[in-house]
Amino acid sequence: MIVGFIVFAVIFVLFLLLFFLSRNKYNDYIEPLDKNEYKLRSLLPIGLFILDKVQYKYTSKYDRILHSKVAELKGVKYSVYYLQIHHANKIVLMLVILLFSILLSAATRDVATAVFGILVMLSIPFFMDRELTKKVNKRRLSIQIDFPDFLNKLILLVNAGMTVSKAWEKSVTDNDKDTVLYRELRMVLADIRGGKSETSAFEDFAKRCRIPEITKFVSALLQNLNKGNAEMISILRLQATECWEMRKHAAKRLGEEASSKMLFPMMLMFIAVILIVATPAILTLTSSM
16 A cells, blocks of 8 residues: 555656646647647646657657548648647546556555556557547548538539539538538638639648548549539539438448447346346345245
8 A cells, every 4th residue: 555655656746747847838839729629738738748858750650640630630730730739638648547546556455456547548549549530530421421412502503604613602601501511611712712722722622521522523623624624514413423322321320320329328228127127026036035
């Protein structure tokens, strides 16, 4: 027990030392972060301080994969910043879990608690990276569900005589959805109004979305802008049909995910019903014996 508290005290003092060394150095750096998304925001300077001291380079294959996912979620412009925050968040959470597990182990005189806490701590990077992947997949699924509606409306407007840019603008301004796709579509409009060429704005849109259907759609638009393409409408109509099939599969996946989420609560309810029904019978048998 005494050894456990000594270990806890040493780690806690080191934790406090890191906190005070990093507190003022990174306050402005973490200011833009959302408190709801980053619950340990006030402790993130500790993780950033450690990363700086070990001179972490963010150049490994693992980091490149993470960087790609972060760029998709947060945008290329701030992707390096959010990659640093992602790593710092993992470090801080690991330290907090280590502290509490050692304290609990010392208080209960149970070494197994400390071992379990260390195992949980070591699994944090895996689970946080998996959560990042889930967010990317959720974002892509949202885009896949909204894209067919947008594409159909764009085709109708272009077929009626509008230019692609005007049809794009009308399709977006007439819709007040605040979904991933429509935020990206509005960003394209903002880029064009800000002076960026349509070609660059459309290319950046495809890079941000990273959905094969969006890439194919943008390729058709760019071909029309650069070389002219009398068959663009026919190509987009064919793609619209494919996108509706894609949307059906996306909706099916959402339904399957919802069903799997309901499975555990239903199992708990089933067990509760069995206990309610079986308990009187068990009590009766026990009393008769």
